[in-house]
Amino acid sequence: MAAIYDFKVKDRAGNETELSEYQGKVLLIVNTATGCGFTPHYDPLEAMYKELRDRGFEILDFPCNQFANQAAGSDEEIHSFCTMKFGTEFPQFAKIDVNGENAHPLFAYLASEKPFEGFGKGIKNAALNKFAAMNNKSFGEKAYIKWNFTKFLVNRKGEVVARFEPTVDMKEVRSAVITELEK
Numbered sequence: 001m002a003a004i005y006d007f008k009v010k011d012r013a014g015n016e017t018e019l020s021e022y023q024g025k026v027l028l029i030v031n032t033a034t035g036c037g038f039t040p041h042y043d044p045l046e047a048m049y050k051e052l053r054d055r056g057f058e059i060l061d062f063p064c065n066q067f068a069n070q071a072a073g074s075d076e077e078i079h080s081f082c083t084m085k086f087g088t089e090f091p092q093f094a095k096i097d098v099n100g101e102n103a104h105p106l107f108a109y110l111a112s113e114k115p116f117e118g119f120g121k122g123i124k125n126a127a128l129n130k131f132a133a134m135n136n137k138s139f140g141e142k143a144y145i146k147w148n149f150t151k152f153l154v155n156r157k158g159e160v161v162a163r164f165e166p167t168v169d170m171k172e173v174r175s176a177v178i179t180e181l182e183k
Contacts, residue, residue, distance in 0.1 A: 004158040007106045009062070010094040012075040017093070019106075022058055026180045027154040028173070029060045029110060031098045031145055033070035034081045038149040042086035044170035048177060049090045055181050056156070059090035062107075064098050067135055067148050071095060098150075099139040110152045111144035114163035119146070125167050155180050 004027075005020040028048075033039065049059050063078045065071040071078060075094050082088040098107040119125040119132075128147060136143035149166035153176055161180065164173050 004106075004109070004154055004160065007109070009060075009096075009104070009106060012079055012092060012094055014094060019060075022060070023158065024156050025056045025058050026156055026177060027058050027060060027152075028177060029062070029106075029152045029154065031062050031064040031096075031107065031148060031150055032082075033064060033067060033148040034073065034078055035070040036067065036148040038147075038166040041149045041166070041170060042082060042088055044174070046086055046088050046090070048170075048174050049088075052177065052181060053090075057177060057181060061088070061090060061092040062098070062104075063092070063095040064145075064148065065095060066097055066099050066139075066145075067132075070148060098145040099136060099143050101142065103139075103142055103144060107144050108142070110160055110163075113160035114152060116144075116146050116163075116165070119165050119167045128167065153177060153180060155183070 005023050007019045008016050009019065011017050045059055049057065063071045073081065078095065079092050082092060096104040098104065119129050132146040136146060147166050151164040151173060152160055153162040155161050162176050
């Protein structure tokens with residue numbers, strides 16, 4: 001069985017990075033997009049990173065263009081956008097697929113550890129559910145991630161302890177991260 005530290009990913013320059021480099025840290029692994037309605041999540045993510053990174057916290061950002069082509073730029077264009085508009089300093093990796101035949105194994109693993117349980121209640125969430133279902137129809141059973149800014153929380157032991165859909169309030173995400181850091 002795979003463990004989070006067994007995976008390798010590519011950085012923006014195409015160099016292989018082993019997730020074992022993050023062993024012993026609390027991780028928040030996020031698939032992102034620069035043209036998404038949830039892109040403002042970068043602000044609270046960066047604020048959380050600046051506040052908590054000295055306590056052993058890392059955010060790993062994986063741009064993905066599989067949701068309505070909302071991350072259409074190159075890796076460098078995406079990085080420039082994020083650093084200039086949101087001042088992001090956390091690690092951003094090469095753009096990847098999180099669904100389908102070419103889904104990165106990391107995201108297939110994360111989703112198998114914490115499967116999708118819904119976007120929550122309310123009109124906006126119902127609308128997103130409908131849109132996501134249409135978008136992900138072509139991925140079938142390999143539609144691991146339902147939309148941009150899905151976040152996975154990994155504890156210091158490398159265990160996936162929580163999944164947060166983009167509709168979850170960032171205050172709830174922050175609270176869960178702090179709880180893990182205090183363990």
